[in-house]
Amino acid sequence: MTSDQPVQPSDPDQRDAVDAASNGHRGRRPRVAIVFGGRSSEHAVSCATAAGVMRAIDRDKYDIVPIGVSRDGQWVLVADDPARFELTAGRTPEVLPDRAHVVLPLSTRETGLTILEAGQPPKELGDVDVVLPLLHGPFGEDGTLQGFLELSDIRYVGSGVFASAAGMDKHYMKVVFAGHGLPVGPYTVITDRAWRSDPAAALDSCSALGLPLFVKPARAGSSMGISKVDDPALLETAIEQAREHDPKVIVEAAIRGREIECAVLEGHGTDAPRTSQVGEVAVHDNHAFYDYEAKYLAEADVDLTCPAEVPSHISDEVRRLSAAAFEALGCEGLARVDCFYTDDGRVLINEINTMPGFTPHSMYPRMWAASGLTYTELIDELVSLALERRTGLR
Ligand SMILES: Nc1ncnc2c1ncn2[C@@H]1O[C@H](COP(=O)(O)OP(=O)(O)O)[C@@H](O)[C@H]1O
Ligand SMILES: [Mg+2]
Numbered sequence: 001m002t003s004d005q006p007v008q009p010s011d012p013d014q015r016d017a018v019d020a021a022s023n024g025h026r027g028r029r030p031r032v033a034i035v036f037g038g039r040s041s042e043h044a045v046s047c048a049t050a051a052g053v054m055r056a057i058d059r060d061k062y063d064i065v066p067i068g069v070s071r072d073g074q075w076v077l078v079a080d081d082p083a084r085f086e087l088t089a090g091r092t093p094e095v096l097p098d099r100a101h102v103v104l105p106l107s108t109r110e111t112g113l114t115i116l117e118a119g120q121p122p123k124e125l126g127d128v129d130v131v132l133p134l135l136h137g138p139f140g141e142d143g144t145l146q147g148f149l150e151l152s153d154i155r156y157v158g159s160g161v162f163a164s165a166a167g168m169d170k171h172y173m174k175v176v177f178a179g180h181g182l183p184v185g186p187y188t189v190i191t192d193r194a195w196r197s198d199p200a201a202a203l204d205s206c207s208a209l210g211l212p213l214f215v216k217p218a219r220a221g222s223s224m225g226i227s228k229v230d231d232p233a234l235l236e237t238a239i240e241q242a243r244e245h246d247p248k249v250i251v252e253a254a255i256r257g258r259e260i261e262c263a264v265l266e267g268h269g270t271d272a273p274r275t276s277q278v279g280e281v282a283v284h285d286n287h288a289f290y291d292y293e294a295k296y297l298a299e300a301d302v303d304l305t306c307p308a309e310v311p312s313h314i315s316d317e318v319r320r321l322s323a324a325a326f327e328a329l330g331c332e333g334l335a336r337v338d339c340f341y342t343d344d345g346r347v348l349i350n351e352i353n354t355m356p357g358f359t360p361h362s363m364y365p366r367m368w369a370a371s372g373l374t375y376t377e378l379i380d381e382l383v384s385l386a387l388e389r390r391t392g393l394r
Pocket of ligand 2: 222338351
């Protein structure tokens, strides 16, 4: 579908964005669609990540097409203006719906994006060489978006359908890790049916884990919906809180230890995945754990140290496990692997994040910076890996 008639999105900033995107059509530089926002509770965090990437991506090397996804899932072209999407204690950024929306190619024969608006002729936005999905949580980081892009053979940064889905689900990621002999802590799962059919039995199934417990939505992030439970009388409320984010809940034994993380980056060609220096997240005592406030709003309450001050055999073990976790799930592009270095000297994997926090201040870019790769170089590396990879089954 083509048309010479430009659509006029209602928002003037978005009108500028349409013009800028159209002018880049068939330009020399690879065009990168930065997709962010989205339907999950991490919408605002995703906006903050996009702001960081928009500022840092090498504009001499790449043209960018910023595409926001509203909370109800509408794709809209947005202004190339990072300041609009910063996350601060006083402001929660959001992608708003618009009358005009962006449509991806719907078959492998097409490569261009189109803007559709009711009552207007379609407007071609031109080809996109790669999508950079900066979406966290369900409907972005969980394989759904990845599947959508696979249907039309569009290259994208990061893990494919299975690794994204397994990495989002704190239950199945543990099943896969354990199946590969990788160490994880004790847990139990409360499915929606189990909770609705026999809540007393579900509560009972947690008793073998002792106290304290961590109660989590199986598929969320940024610590949303997570509670630390010290008193069995509060378990039911904690489960209900987690269920506000996901009908499937995972309950874990609390691990006593330090939180040590590692950034993994896919290798080029047949090279093995690369691991960064390991980092430590230490949260001050006024937070029961590394909660949402500590992550995004009260950064002074958190000490991020990279390289972490741990014995070298521990950092080696975290790096080995992180690369093994990346391969166990069949990850591509990037992942951050979060481990516990327990008080009794073991290393356990807590979780893998296939689209980790990615602002310049986030742990993933910081660990690479400490390992000699700047934020701008890291973005370049990720886009290059995505451009190099083949489409279809890999
Ligand atoms: N089993 C556990 N034992 C001790 N602390 C935990 C445990 N699970 C989670 N936490 C704490 O909660 C934080 C968030 O949990 P996590 O599983 O990483 O969820 P998210 O995907 O939201 O980041 C962790 O960084 C850690 O501080
Ligand atoms: Mg985490």
